[in-house]
Amino acid sequence: MSIAVGTDDVYERELVNASEAGPAPKRIVVGYGFWIFLLSDIVMFSALFASYAVLAKASAGGPTGAQLFSQQNAAMETAFLLLSSYSCGLMTLAANSRRYFRTFLGAAVTFLLGAAFLALELREFHSMIALGATAQRSAFLSAFFTLVGCHGLHVTIGLIWLVLMMVQLAMWGFRPVVERRMLCFALFWHALDIIWVMIFTVVYLMGVLR
Template sequence: MTTTLHTEAHAADAHDGASMTTLGFWIYLMSDCLIFAVLFATFGVLVGNVADGPAGKELFELPYVLTETVLLLLSSFTFGAAMLSARTGGTRALQAWLAVTFVLGLAFIGMEVHEFAALVQRGAGPDTSAFLSAYFTLVGTHGLHVTCGLLWLVVMMHQISRFGLDAVAERRLACLSLFWHFLDLIWICVFTFVYLREFL
Protein backbone atom coordinates (compact mmCIF):
# COMPACT_ATOMS: atom_id res chain seq x y z
CA MET A 1 0.00 0.00 0.00
CA THR A 2 2.79 2.39 1.00
CA THR A 3 4.73 1.54 -2.17
CA THR A 4 1.65 2.22 -4.31
CA LEU A 5 1.09 5.59 -2.66
CA HIS A 6 4.76 6.48 -3.11
CA THR A 7 4.62 5.52 -6.82
CA GLU A 8 1.46 7.57 -7.36
CA ALA A 9 3.00 10.57 -5.58
CA HIS A 10 6.15 10.27 -7.70
CA ALA A 11 4.05 10.13 -10.89
CA ALA A 12 2.07 13.19 -9.79
CA ASP A 13 5.30 15.09 -9.08
CA ALA A 14 6.66 14.14 -12.51
CA HIS A 15 3.43 15.29 -14.16
CA ASP A 16 3.55 18.61 -12.28
CA GLY A 17 7.20 19.04 -13.29
CA ALA A 18 6.35 18.41 -16.95
CA SER A 19 3.47 20.89 -16.79
CA MET A 20 5.71 23.53 -15.22
CA THR A 21 8.37 22.97 -17.90
CA THR A 22 5.82 23.40 -20.68
CA LEU A 23 4.32 26.48 -19.03
CA GLY A 24 7.76 27.99 -18.49
CA PHE A 25 8.67 27.43 -22.13
CA TRP A 26 5.45 29.10 -23.31
CA ILE A 27 6.31 32.09 -21.11
CA TYR A 28 9.77 32.18 -22.72
CA LEU A 29 8.21 32.14 -26.20
CA MET A 30 5.91 35.02 -25.26
CA SER A 31 8.92 37.04 -24.07
CA ASP A 32 10.62 36.26 -27.39
CA CYS A 33 7.50 37.53 -29.16
CA LEU A 34 7.90 40.83 -27.33
CA ILE A 35 11.56 41.06 -28.37
CA PHE A 36 10.72 40.51 -32.03
CA ALA A 37 7.74 42.88 -31.81
CA VAL A 38 10.10 45.64 -30.64
CA LEU A 39 12.58 44.82 -33.43
CA PHE A 40 9.83 44.86 -36.08
CA ALA A 41 8.52 48.17 -34.73
CA THR A 42 12.03 49.65 -34.77
CA PHE A 43 12.57 48.47 -38.32
CA GLY A 44 9.22 49.94 -39.36
CA VAL A 45 10.23 53.33 -37.98
CA LEU A 46 13.74 53.31 -39.46
CA VAL A 47 13.09 51.63 -42.83
CA GLY A 48 13.02 54.95 -44.67
CA ASN A 49 16.13 56.36 -42.98
CA VAL A 50 18.70 55.31 -45.57
CA ALA A 51 20.81 58.49 -45.27
CA ASP A 52 23.08 58.42 -48.34
CA GLY A 53 23.13 54.63 -48.38
CA PRO A 54 21.18 52.21 -50.57
CA ALA A 55 17.57 51.20 -49.94
CA GLY A 56 16.41 47.61 -49.59
CA LYS A 57 15.25 47.33 -53.21
CA GLU A 58 18.79 48.04 -54.39
CA LEU A 59 20.29 45.45 -52.05
CA PHE A 60 17.96 42.50 -51.66
CA GLU A 61 17.73 39.65 -54.16
CA LEU A 62 14.22 38.23 -53.82
CA PRO A 63 14.94 34.80 -55.42
CA TYR A 64 17.84 34.31 -53.00
CA VAL A 65 15.71 35.16 -49.96
CA LEU A 66 12.88 33.02 -51.33
CA THR A 67 15.29 30.07 -51.40
CA GLU A 68 16.17 30.75 -47.75
CA THR A 69 12.46 30.80 -46.93
CA VAL A 70 11.81 27.49 -48.70
CA LEU A 71 14.68 25.87 -46.79
CA LEU A 72 13.30 26.99 -43.43
CA LEU A 73 9.73 25.99 -44.28
CA LEU A 74 10.98 22.58 -45.42
CA SER A 75 12.80 22.21 -42.11
CA SER A 76 9.51 22.86 -40.34
CA PHE A 77 7.93 20.02 -42.34
CA THR A 78 10.80 17.63 -41.56
CA PHE A 79 10.60 18.52 -37.87
CA GLY A 80 6.89 17.69 -37.99
CA ALA A 81 7.78 14.33 -39.52
CA ALA A 82 10.31 13.80 -36.71
CA MET A 83 7.61 14.43 -34.10
CA LEU A 84 5.31 11.93 -35.81
CA SER A 85 8.13 9.37 -35.70
CA ALA A 86 8.63 10.12 -32.00
CA ARG A 87 4.96 9.40 -31.30
CA THR A 88 5.17 6.03 -33.05
CA GLY A 89 8.39 5.14 -31.25
CA GLY A 90 10.53 5.01 -34.39
CA THR A 91 13.87 6.18 -33.02
CA ARG A 92 15.80 5.56 -36.24
CA ALA A 93 13.28 7.52 -38.33
CA LEU A 94 13.22 10.24 -35.69
CA GLN A 95 16.99 10.65 -35.82
CA ALA A 96 16.95 10.71 -39.63
CA TRP A 97 14.30 13.44 -39.74
CA LEU A 98 16.15 15.47 -37.10
CA ALA A 99 19.34 15.17 -39.15
CA VAL A 100 17.54 16.42 -42.28
CA THR A 101 16.09 19.29 -40.26
CA PHE A 102 19.59 20.17 -39.04
CA VAL A 103 21.00 20.18 -42.59
CA LEU A 104 18.20 22.44 -43.85
CA GLY A 105 18.60 24.81 -40.91
CA LEU A 106 22.37 24.90 -41.38
CA ALA A 107 21.91 25.69 -45.09
CA PHE A 108 19.58 28.55 -44.13
CA ILE A 109 22.17 29.99 -41.73
CA GLY A 110 24.92 29.57 -44.33
CA MET A 111 22.90 31.53 -46.87
CA GLU A 112 22.13 34.24 -44.33
CA VAL A 113 25.80 34.64 -43.35
CA HIS A 114 26.71 34.80 -47.05
CA GLU A 115 24.06 37.50 -47.57
CA PHE A 116 25.38 39.56 -44.65
CA ALA A 117 28.98 39.23 -45.86
CA ALA A 118 27.98 40.29 -49.39
CA LEU A 119 26.17 43.37 -48.07
CA VAL A 120 29.14 44.41 -45.93
CA GLN A 121 31.47 43.88 -48.89
CA ARG A 122 29.27 46.19 -50.98
CA GLY A 123 29.59 48.89 -48.32
CA ALA A 124 26.11 48.28 -46.92
CA GLY A 125 27.03 47.28 -43.38
CA PRO A 126 25.03 48.00 -40.22
CA ASP A 127 26.90 51.30 -39.73
CA THR A 128 25.86 52.66 -43.15
CA SER A 129 22.37 53.86 -42.18
CA ALA A 130 19.66 53.51 -39.56
CA PHE A 131 17.73 51.31 -41.99
CA LEU A 132 20.61 48.84 -42.31
CA SER A 133 21.26 48.90 -38.55
CA ALA A 134 17.64 47.90 -37.95
CA TYR A 135 17.81 45.30 -40.73
CA PHE A 136 20.96 43.60 -39.46
CA THR A 137 19.62 43.61 -35.89
CA LEU A 138 16.24 42.09 -36.80
CA VAL A 139 17.45 39.46 -39.27
CA GLY A 140 20.58 38.75 -37.22
CA THR A 141 18.55 38.16 -34.06
CA HIS A 142 16.41 35.63 -35.92
CA GLY A 143 19.56 33.97 -37.29
CA LEU A 144 21.01 33.77 -33.78
CA HIS A 145 17.83 32.02 -32.61
CA VAL A 146 18.06 29.52 -35.48
CA THR A 147 21.70 28.84 -34.56
CA CYS A 148 20.66 28.13 -30.96
CA GLY A 149 17.96 25.82 -32.33
CA LEU A 150 20.60 23.94 -34.35
CA LEU A 151 22.75 23.47 -31.25
CA TRP A 152 19.68 22.25 -29.37
CA LEU A 153 19.00 19.79 -32.21
CA VAL A 154 22.50 18.34 -31.91
CA VAL A 155 22.09 17.95 -28.15
CA MET A 156 18.73 16.20 -28.60
CA MET A 157 20.11 13.82 -31.23
CA HIS A 158 22.98 12.90 -28.91
CA GLN A 159 20.64 12.46 -25.93
CA ILE A 160 18.25 10.20 -27.88
CA SER A 161 21.06 8.09 -29.33
CA ARG A 162 22.62 7.60 -25.89
CA PHE A 163 19.63 7.31 -23.56
CA GLY A 164 16.74 6.52 -25.88
CA LEU A 165 13.43 8.30 -26.27
CA ASP A 166 12.25 8.54 -22.65
CA ALA A 167 9.66 10.91 -21.18
CA VAL A 168 12.26 13.63 -20.53
CA ALA A 169 13.54 13.50 -24.11
CA GLU A 170 9.99 13.62 -25.48
CA ARG A 171 9.23 16.72 -23.39
CA ARG A 172 12.41 18.47 -24.49
CA LEU A 173 11.75 17.51 -28.09
CA ALA A 174 8.24 18.97 -27.85
CA CYS A 175 9.67 22.25 -26.52
CA LEU A 176 12.22 22.33 -29.34
CA SER A 177 9.42 21.70 -31.84
CA LEU A 178 7.52 24.72 -30.50
CA PHE A 179 10.69 26.81 -30.70
CA TRP A 180 11.47 25.73 -34.28
CA HIS A 181 7.95 26.37 -35.60
CA PHE A 182 7.95 29.72 -33.80
CA LEU A 183 11.13 30.68 -35.67
CA ASP A 184 9.50 29.68 -38.97
CA LEU A 185 6.54 31.92 -38.18
CA ILE A 186 8.85 34.82 -37.32
CA TRP A 187 10.76 34.31 -40.58
CA ILE A 188 7.53 34.48 -42.60
CA CYS A 189 6.94 37.88 -40.97
CA VAL A 190 10.54 38.91 -41.73
CA PHE A 191 10.23 37.79 -45.35
CA THR A 192 6.96 39.69 -45.80
CA PHE A 193 7.74 42.82 -43.82
CA VAL A 194 11.44 43.26 -44.63
CA TYR A 195 12.00 41.75 -48.10
CA LEU A 196 8.73 41.32 -49.98
CA ARG A 197 7.43 44.82 -49.24
CA GLU A 198 10.41 46.29 -51.10
CA PHE A 199 9.21 44.72 -54.36
CA LEU A 200 5.46 45.30 -54.09
Protein backbone atom coordinates (compact mmCIF):
# COMPACT_ATOMS: atom_id res chain seq x y z
CA MET A 1 0.00 0.00 0.00
CA SER A 2 2.82 2.33 0.86
CA ILE A 3 4.48 1.60 -2.47
CA ALA A 4 1.34 2.64 -4.34
CA VAL A 5 1.09 5.83 -2.34
CA GLY A 6 4.73 6.62 -3.02
CA THR A 7 4.21 6.08 -6.72
CA ASP A 8 1.22 8.39 -6.69
CA ASP A 9 3.24 11.04 -4.87
CA VAL A 10 6.00 10.86 -7.47
CA TYR A 11 3.47 11.11 -10.29
CA GLU A 12 1.83 14.17 -8.71
CA ARG A 13 5.22 15.86 -8.26
CA GLU A 14 6.01 15.24 -11.93
CA LEU A 15 2.74 16.85 -12.96
CA VAL A 16 3.45 19.87 -10.76
CA ASN A 17 6.95 20.22 -12.18
CA ALA A 18 5.60 20.02 -15.73
CA SER A 19 2.98 22.66 -15.05
CA GLU A 20 5.52 24.97 -13.43
CA ALA A 21 7.82 24.61 -16.42
CA GLY A 22 5.46 26.76 -18.48
CA PRO A 23 4.42 26.32 -22.13
CA ALA A 24 6.41 24.35 -24.67
CA PRO A 25 9.25 26.11 -26.54
CA LYS A 26 8.09 28.28 -29.41
CA ARG A 27 9.89 26.07 -31.93
CA ILE A 28 7.74 23.11 -30.86
CA VAL A 29 4.54 25.16 -30.83
CA VAL A 30 5.22 26.55 -34.31
CA GLY A 31 6.11 23.11 -35.65
CA TYR A 32 2.93 21.62 -34.20
CA GLY A 33 0.80 24.42 -35.63
CA PHE A 34 2.40 24.02 -39.04
CA TRP A 35 1.70 20.28 -38.99
CA ILE A 36 -1.98 21.15 -38.50
CA PHE A 37 -1.78 23.44 -41.55
CA LEU A 38 -0.17 20.66 -43.60
CA LEU A 39 -2.88 18.22 -42.57
CA SER A 40 -5.56 20.67 -43.70
CA ASP A 41 -3.72 21.02 -47.01
CA ILE A 42 -3.61 17.25 -47.38
CA VAL A 43 -7.36 17.12 -46.80
CA MET A 44 -7.81 19.61 -49.64
CA PHE A 45 -5.63 17.55 -51.99
CA SER A 46 -7.52 14.42 -50.96
CA ALA A 47 -10.72 16.05 -52.17
CA LEU A 48 -9.02 16.97 -55.46
CA PHE A 49 -7.76 13.41 -55.87
CA ALA A 50 -11.25 12.08 -55.24
CA SER A 51 -12.70 14.46 -57.84
CA TYR A 52 -10.09 13.42 -60.38
CA ALA A 53 -10.73 9.72 -59.74
CA VAL A 54 -14.44 10.23 -60.42
CA LEU A 55 -13.94 12.37 -63.55
CA ALA A 56 -10.87 10.67 -65.03
CA LYS A 57 -12.94 8.90 -67.70
CA ALA A 58 -15.27 11.83 -68.41
CA SER A 59 -13.41 13.02 -71.50
CA ALA A 60 -16.63 13.94 -73.38
CA GLY A 61 -15.19 12.51 -76.59
CA GLY A 62 -12.07 14.65 -76.27
CA PRO A 63 -8.45 13.65 -75.72
CA THR A 64 -7.66 11.26 -72.89
CA GLY A 65 -4.68 11.01 -70.60
CA ALA A 66 -3.14 8.26 -72.71
CA GLN A 67 -3.18 10.65 -75.70
CA LEU A 68 -1.92 13.72 -73.83
CA PHE A 69 0.50 12.65 -71.13
CA SER A 70 4.22 12.31 -71.73
CA GLN A 71 5.78 9.71 -69.49
CA GLN A 72 9.25 11.10 -70.15
CA ASN A 73 8.24 14.62 -69.16
CA ALA A 74 6.49 13.40 -66.01
CA ALA A 75 9.52 11.29 -65.05
CA MET A 76 11.81 14.30 -65.43
CA GLU A 77 9.48 16.40 -63.29
CA THR A 78 9.52 13.70 -60.63
CA ALA A 79 13.31 13.44 -60.69
CA PHE A 80 13.73 17.22 -60.32
CA LEU A 81 11.32 17.43 -57.41
CA LEU A 82 12.76 14.43 -55.56
CA LEU A 83 16.28 15.80 -55.98
CA SER A 84 15.09 19.15 -54.66
CA SER A 85 13.77 17.35 -51.58
CA TYR A 86 17.23 15.86 -51.04
CA SER A 87 18.94 19.25 -51.40
CA CYS A 88 16.35 20.74 -49.04
CA GLY A 89 17.31 18.12 -46.48
CA LEU A 90 20.97 19.03 -46.88
CA MET A 91 20.05 22.70 -46.44
CA THR A 92 18.26 21.86 -43.19
CA LEU A 93 21.25 19.89 -41.87
CA ALA A 94 23.58 22.77 -42.76
CA ALA A 95 21.28 25.23 -41.01
CA ASN A 96 21.23 23.07 -37.88
CA SER A 97 25.04 23.21 -37.93
CA ARG A 98 24.89 26.98 -38.61
CA ARG A 99 26.96 26.75 -41.77
CA TYR A 100 26.09 29.70 -43.95
CA PHE A 101 27.67 28.66 -47.24
CA ARG A 102 26.20 25.15 -47.23
CA THR A 103 22.81 26.51 -46.24
CA PHE A 104 22.76 29.00 -49.10
CA LEU A 105 24.10 26.36 -51.49
CA GLY A 106 21.39 23.90 -50.52
CA ALA A 107 18.77 26.61 -50.90
CA ALA A 108 20.09 27.59 -54.34
CA VAL A 109 20.06 23.99 -55.59
CA THR A 110 16.56 23.49 -54.18
CA PHE A 111 15.34 26.63 -55.94
CA LEU A 112 16.88 25.69 -59.29
CA LEU A 113 15.43 22.18 -59.21
CA GLY A 114 12.03 23.48 -58.17
CA ALA A 115 12.12 26.07 -60.94
CA ALA A 116 13.06 23.37 -63.45
CA PHE A 117 10.07 21.34 -62.29
CA LEU A 118 7.77 24.32 -62.81
CA ALA A 119 9.22 25.02 -66.24
CA LEU A 120 8.48 21.46 -67.37
CA GLU A 121 4.97 21.63 -65.95
CA LEU A 122 4.22 24.92 -67.67
CA ARG A 123 5.57 23.51 -70.94
CA GLU A 124 3.24 20.56 -70.56
CA PHE A 125 0.26 22.83 -69.92
CA HIS A 126 1.18 24.99 -72.92
CA SER A 127 1.46 21.99 -75.26
CA MET A 128 -1.90 20.64 -74.09
CA ILE A 129 -3.63 23.98 -74.52
CA ALA A 130 -2.10 24.32 -77.99
CA LEU A 131 -3.82 21.04 -78.90
CA GLY A 132 -7.14 22.38 -77.67
CA ALA A 133 -7.05 20.33 -74.46
CA THR A 134 -8.11 23.16 -72.16
CA ALA A 135 -9.83 22.94 -68.80
CA GLN A 136 -13.15 23.78 -70.48
CA ARG A 137 -12.88 20.87 -72.94
CA SER A 138 -14.05 18.13 -70.57
CA ALA A 139 -14.59 17.27 -66.92
CA PHE A 140 -11.45 15.12 -67.05
CA LEU A 141 -9.30 18.06 -68.14
CA SER A 142 -10.94 20.35 -65.56
CA ALA A 143 -10.04 17.88 -62.81
CA PHE A 144 -6.52 17.45 -64.21
CA PHE A 145 -5.69 21.15 -64.43
CA THR A 146 -7.18 21.77 -60.98
CA LEU A 147 -5.22 19.00 -59.26
CA VAL A 148 -1.87 19.43 -61.00
CA GLY A 149 -2.19 23.21 -61.20
CA CYS A 150 -2.91 23.45 -57.47
CA HIS A 151 0.26 21.52 -56.74
CA GLY A 152 2.20 23.75 -59.12
CA LEU A 153 0.83 26.81 -57.32
CA HIS A 154 2.08 25.39 -54.03
CA VAL A 155 5.54 24.86 -55.54
CA THR A 156 5.56 28.46 -56.77
CA ILE A 157 4.65 29.73 -53.31
CA GLY A 158 7.38 27.53 -51.85
CA LEU A 159 10.02 29.01 -54.17
CA ILE A 160 8.99 32.57 -53.27
CA TRP A 161 9.06 31.60 -49.60
CA LEU A 162 12.55 30.13 -50.03
CA VAL A 163 13.91 33.34 -51.58
CA LEU A 164 12.42 35.51 -48.83
CA MET A 165 13.81 33.16 -46.20
CA MET A 166 17.32 33.35 -47.62
CA VAL A 167 17.08 37.15 -47.63
CA GLN A 168 16.13 37.03 -43.96
CA LEU A 169 19.02 34.66 -43.24
CA ALA A 170 21.44 37.04 -44.94
CA MET A 171 20.09 39.99 -42.95
CA TRP A 172 19.49 38.43 -39.53
CA GLY A 173 21.62 35.30 -39.43
CA PHE A 174 20.52 32.17 -37.62
CA ARG A 175 18.02 33.81 -35.32
CA PRO A 176 15.42 31.54 -33.73
CA VAL A 177 12.64 33.00 -35.88
CA VAL A 178 14.62 32.25 -39.06
CA GLU A 179 15.36 28.71 -37.92
CA ARG A 180 11.67 28.11 -37.20
CA ARG A 181 10.72 29.33 -40.66
CA MET A 182 13.31 27.08 -42.25
CA LEU A 183 11.90 24.13 -40.33
CA CYS A 184 8.39 24.94 -41.56
CA PHE A 185 9.62 25.34 -45.13
CA ALA A 186 11.32 21.94 -45.03
CA LEU A 187 8.09 20.31 -43.81
CA PHE A 188 6.13 22.11 -46.54
CA TRP A 189 8.54 21.12 -49.31
CA HIS A 190 8.73 17.47 -48.33
CA ALA A 191 4.93 17.33 -48.15
CA LEU A 192 4.75 18.66 -51.72
CA ASP A 193 7.09 15.88 -52.83
CA ILE A 194 4.85 13.25 -51.26
CA ILE A 195 1.79 14.73 -52.95
CA TRP A 196 3.59 14.81 -56.30
CA VAL A 197 4.52 11.13 -56.03
CA MET A 198 0.81 10.43 -55.61
CA ILE A 199 -0.01 12.64 -58.61
CA PHE A 200 2.64 10.93 -60.70
CA THR A 201 1.19 7.53 -59.80
CA VAL A 202 -2.53 8.28 -60.06
CA VAL A 203 -2.52 10.76 -62.94
CA TYR A 204 0.41 9.89 -65.17
CA LEU A 205 1.13 6.20 -64.60
CA MET A 206 -2.47 5.08 -64.23
CA GLY A 207 -3.64 7.67 -66.76
CA VAL A 208 -2.00 5.93 -69.70
CA LEU A 209 -3.96 2.77 -68.91
CA ARG A 210 -7.34 4.43 -69.29
